Amino acid sequence: MAELRLPELGEGVHEGELVKWNVKAGDTVKDDQVLAEIMTDKATVELPSSFSGVVQSIEVKEGVTVKVGQLMLTYSESGALKSASQAPAKSQGSPAPSPAQAPMHAAAAAPVSTTGLVSVAASGDVRAAPSARRLARELGIELTQVSGSGPSGQILKEDIENKSKIGSGAGATSGGRPQIATRGPVLSSAQDERIPFKGLRKKISEKMRLSKDKAAHFTYVEECDATELVKLRAQAKALGEASKIKVTYLPIVMKAMVAALRKYPIMNAELDESSQEIVLKKHYNIGISVQTEDGLTAPVIKNVENKSILMIAKEIEDVVARARAKKLTMDDLTGGTITLTNAGSIGGLFATPVINFPEVAILGFNKIFRKPVALTINGVEQIAIRDWTYFSISLDHRIVDGAVAAEFMKTFIGYIENPALLLVDGV
Secondary structure, three states: OEEEEOOOOOOOOOEEEEEEEOOOOOOEEOOOOEEEEEEOOOEEEEEEOOOOEEEEEEOOOOOOEEEOOOEEEEEEEOOOOOOOOOOOOOOOOOOOOOOOOOOOEEEEEOOOOOOOOOOOOOOOOOOEOHHHHHHHHHHOOOHHHOOOOOHHHOEOHHHHHHHHHHOOOOOOEEOOEEOOOOOOOOOOOOOOOOOOOOHHHHHHHHHHHHHHHHOOEEEEEEEEEOHHHHHHHHHHHHHHHHOOOOOOOHHHHHHHHHHHHHHOHHHOEEEEOOOOEEEEOOOOOEEEOEEEOOEEEOOEEOOHHHOOHHHHHHHHHHHHHHHHOOOOOOHHHOOOOEEEEEOOOOOOOOOOOOOOOOEOEEEEEOOOEEEEEEEEEOOEEEEEEEEEEEEEEEEEOOOOOHHHHHHHHHHHHHHHHOOHHHHHOOO
């Protein structure tokens, strides 16, 4: 009887949620067959088999958080276990697995990017998973005061949560955050359907709750004459078709975002609560919301300021396809500085999007529609049919004042209504 334990999931990642088993006890498994899917703070990764044999027992249930080194399953071998040197690497930069461990490789997206992760060795000799460090900061708990239950004394999220419960009575607060009791079981009838709350949907829930708990949300909405945007997109679309690139409105909107962000850098920032500093980001890495069958995810288009509209369009097409095929990598999901969400193809006048924390802003791009508008042309007032839309931006009021948001939107919409200004500003 042999054992398979959870290998390293990636640099600085020491735990993840077991989303799905692809095998069960009694199954015959081939070398490199995908056994399970593990969702970490950064991405979902696949656990491939490093053996050929028969699964004897499954040791972890779906929906449970598993730690590196934890027993996953037992098996009987029908072939020699591969050595680390024989195991094929599934992604560049992955650490070599130990003889009893399978290599992990990225499979699908976490719901949102996770910037600001702290490395394991960042706090002296204290060993802690990134998710545990982040939770400790949120709750105002010193890691040096927490006993770790993980491998080699590593501090896990459960350790932080237990420490928080010990230090807080019912209704008390920890680090300014109220401790809210979990409600009891939901009553249901035999006709009701129950769906496991796990995987991407659970990660989305955690990120949305974190954003609402931490950021002071407010939303600013402005209308926009999108006639020139529609014309430019039509021209860019024709050019893109010659290179087999699908050009949407998003690349143009993203270039306009960069031009406005350069004038209002506080919008492209992050609050470092540990040092009490606002970090103004010098690159423009824009996350884009992508709806998949499992839920919403936000891959990041890096260095938008250095790319042409066609280059951005091609990259968007690529990450959207990989997101829906569950093939995003950890790098796709990290490093974002601001997010763009677009539900305009579905409909709706405007929305109040939730900030992709720890970013300070998320811009909503809504449907474009035709309507009659009163215009003054050559000194004469007249009615014209124009393409129209609304942009809504949600911001962290701790960092961004309402007046700044209004000025940013005025500048941004100026670029949308007259895209030629982007050339003038060299964007």
